[in-house]
Amino acid sequence: MLKTFPIGGIHPPGNKLSADKAIERFALPETVVIPLSQHIGAPAVACVAKGDKVLAGQLIAKADGFVSSNIHSSVSGTVKAVDTYVNAQGLRRPAITITVEGDEWVEGVDLSDELIEECNLEPKEIIAKVAEAGIVGMGGATFPAHVKLSVPPGCKAECLIINGVECEPFLTADHRLMLEKGAEMLIGARIIAKALGVNKTYVGVENNKPDAIAHLKKLAAKYNGEVEIVPLKVQYPQGGEKQLIAAVTGRQVPSKGLPIAVGAVVQNAGTAFAVYEAVQKNKPLVERVITVTGKALSEPKNLLVRIGTPMQSLLEYCGIDSVEGTLKIVGGGPMMGRSMCNPEESMMKGSSGLLVLTEPETKRGEEAECIRCGKCVEACPMGLEPYLMGRVSKIKNFEMAEQHYIYDCIECGCCTYSCPAYLPLLDWLKLGKAEVMKIMRARTSK
Amino acid sequence: MGVLGYTILTLAVLGIVAAAVLYFVASKFRVEEDPRIDDVEKMLPGANCGGCGFAGCRGMADALVKRDDISALYCPVGGAECMKGISEYLGKVAAERQPMVAVVRCNGTCENRPKTNTFDGAKSCAVIAALYAGETGCSFGCLGCGDCVAACEFGALSMNPETGLPEVDIDKCTACGKCVSACPKGIIELRKKWPKGRMVYVSCMNKDKGAVARKSCTAACIGCMKCQKVCEFGAIEVANNLAFIDSNKCKLCRKCVEQCPTGAIVEKNFPPRKVVTAPKEEAPKAAPKAEVSAEPKQEA
Amino acid sequence: MKNKLIVSLAPHLHNPNNTTAKMMFNVVIALMPALIVSSMIYGWRVLFVSLFSVACCLLFEWFIKKYMLGGKPTLCDGSAVVTGLLLAFNLPLNIPLWMVAVGALVAIGVAKMTFGGLGKNPFNPALVGRVFLLVAFPVAMTTFPEVTGAVAGGTTDALSGATPLAMMKMAAKGDVPMTEVLSRLEMQSLFMGIKSGSMGEISAIALLLGFAWLLYKRVIKWHIPVVVLGTMFVIGGVAHLLAPESFIQPLYHILTGGAILGAVYMATDYVTSPMTVKGSVIYAIGIGAITMAIRMKGAYPEGMSFAILIMNSFVPLIDKYILPKRFGAVKEAKK
Incomplete structure (x- = not known):
């Protein structure tokens, strides 16, 4: 029996269209628009001005506080504007626009493919380097990595779990990264483990990627059992932090608690690779692998793209031009990704996928009555009652939503996916959760 | 005395006992409340809309009676007329706001x-x-x-x-x-x-x-x-x-x-x-x- | 980009197998084997009555929705078809058609639409219809044709035959010795469906085939049917061990009457059963126990319908107090 998480879960069709496509380097665009808020926490503060010449890898915006992240220029060229841009959700956000001129990097960045195994830095130095390189959680949550690496006082990390699950349908970016950059990723994982002061590292990979599991197992053999590759049963949402910890270690993160409460720290496979590049190669986070996919595209691909590249150009490269009809473009995977109303959005640190769905694939059916079938309760990986909370959130009974632990919702979407009446359960749940969190914060601040 | 008689008697006794119990409980657990609150509540429009900031008209009436300074309280539904009536009844100065x-x-x-x-x-x-x-x-x-x-x-x-x-x-x-x-x-x-x-x-x-x-x-x-x-x-x-x-x-x-x-x-x-x-x-x-x-x- | 865009919240996919209409359709398919076996044994009237019942349910649903409730028509969700079929399955063969129509009116009109339609009815509509008919027309509802001969022959007797349950009841009361009851009941024919009873309940194997289909299609979970029948088996077994001369072997209880029909198709009705597995088990134990209590001690030979309706009324209570097992639940000190 393969390991998996204990409650709920669903099995959407995998649709990993681009699993066999090797990572391609995407050409430099003419201009890049680099948003200043690519992470959870305070937006970075720009430290360049219009007309400045910048090199690739140069710091252009500084972290504003501890829970924030540095941002580096992904290209060399001239700063065209330090202004705002309209993001994927149609909202105006601060960004730096740079006109690309050549491809020159700042000094000290090692762009070679040479594998550097040894890392003699102290944990504190590693964390400083990770913070300096502007690394964030690359699975999509974009939580600044150095914050997660700094174990709060009174807690002790016991193991590191590298998230190579990629449970979202369609996405293959992490899969390809583990296959092609597996050695680097494992070194990155070892560096993170060193920073945390833990010996044991698990790499959780779902069983639908047997090639990646075999490859990593071969590579991990030399670490004397300190790195263990854990094949997991295919089930969504295994990539959720709490679900992954439960699947790998059998421990459940307590309600309202953080993973560190059970001694676990989870980092994405992409983050581990970024840490390797930052610590061993001095290369800040300025590019990442993204899966551009969808049945409508003529050529789904895995691309290595500079941050700030317009998403539209990626879509055109993968053949969206010939697609007819109404589409939904999703940044991220189909289960948790955010759909865009503006495809001019820039590539960001957390962009793991760009998915094009056609209207018949994605259009929701007509909302009907709840027939109390319990499919949502069955599917909920947190053991909640989505049907009830959807209803109480809709009528704004947030007190009752809180009593039924709405704050535990991880917004995975299993309930809406399973509902036979096409009820937009998660739409209401998200609203209710946001309101309840607001009420709870107000209460604690009193 | 047939069945009917017994039935009437039993019911009558039950009724008297229950009334007595209710009377004593009611007088024992009686909550003293300013009767003016009821009056003020009747003067309010009774929409229970929460426009005043209270959960309902009763809450507003309670505050109007208990607070000395009621200039911060205003019923947008009843408007100036309603507030004027209440302020006269309570002998307090109510806020005047334009509609x-x-x-x-x-x-x-x-x-x-x-x-x-x-x-x-x-x-x-x-x-x-x-x-x-x-x-x-x-x-x-x-x-x-x-x-x-x-x-x-x-x-x-x-x-x-x-x-x-x-x-x-x-x-x-x-x-x-x-x-x-x-x-x-x-x-x-x-x-x-x-x-x-x-x-x-x-x-x-x-x-x-x-x-x-x-x-x-x-x-x-x-x-x-x-x-x-x-x-x-x-x-x-x-x-x-x-x-x-x-x-x-x-x-x-x-x-x-x-x-x-x-x-x-x-x-x-x-x-x-x-x-x-x-x-x-x-x-x-x-x-x-x-x-x-x-x-x-x-x-x- | 020339394409128009759709925007919505995550998730952007939906499970295509989960739609109300598809699940209802699967229930209809699961009921087909029983309908076929029943028509083979009782003849064409089975099909006719079933179709009539379905038609009545659809008509009443359409009429009430259109002229009394308002709103979008809901015929396409298939729930009225299921109600109609289940109602027919619970009726004896020779019932007059006007009684079927009355049953359908009570099922759809009173038990379902009065509460607001699908999803809001506290009681299983088909069972309410059936129980109404049973109470209103007890003779017509308990006159079953005698089944004689082999399956192939399919001969039915116009005379009323005692159902196996009625015979078991007589044994329990001491009117008829158990040995005679046993001699008239053959396990094999009970299993295949050569026995007197309502149209849909006579063939255990056909009903179990449908159960397998529902499980395969993940329309229902196994808990409710298995626990209902298991509870009946255990209670019947204990009673049999204590007093074998009054109480028959427990397997007879499961194979006779509406036990399987009720446990698989009626007790599992989404709307009127609990949400959680734990709640379902409690609900199912209740149904099994009440059924056996009525069968062994009550006035009626069969208690499945009453048991399910009684437990239906407990469902809101069960759902309030039996919550799903929560991930990472911690015992919080109540402040």
């Missing part, structure tokens, strides 16, 4: 502000606002799902299916403020209520720069400052590319309405203008618009 009315500050009708995408999900402004800018290019305007209509307990708001915007029934609106807090975009404002429901206000909340705002909505305020310059009473102020008319300073002279190049400043419930030039300008503007709005409807 207010809600206005929807968005003119993004279907033809002024074309749709750029389709939202497919829960029909709720709050849900949409938490996700993204909305179905049109304007990220400040009305989302059109009617959260305000649902919030109104007086039936004063209704969705106009032609414009896709909510409309306020001035006679029914009590200015309780429920819609103001229900609107996630904050486009509903409480303004001073003039006689006959006359009003002049900026029907736009777009803070984008003029050209951008104009691109997403033809009726957007572009922050051109013309209205601010023409206003003789200093009631208009333009900030963040958006004009605002202070309803306490405005004298309803309507000069700004004529000046506004996009029609973002709206006048309502005025008699037709007597000046010959003005209606000429207004009439052709309004007429083709109405036709345009009718055409796509027929096609659909």
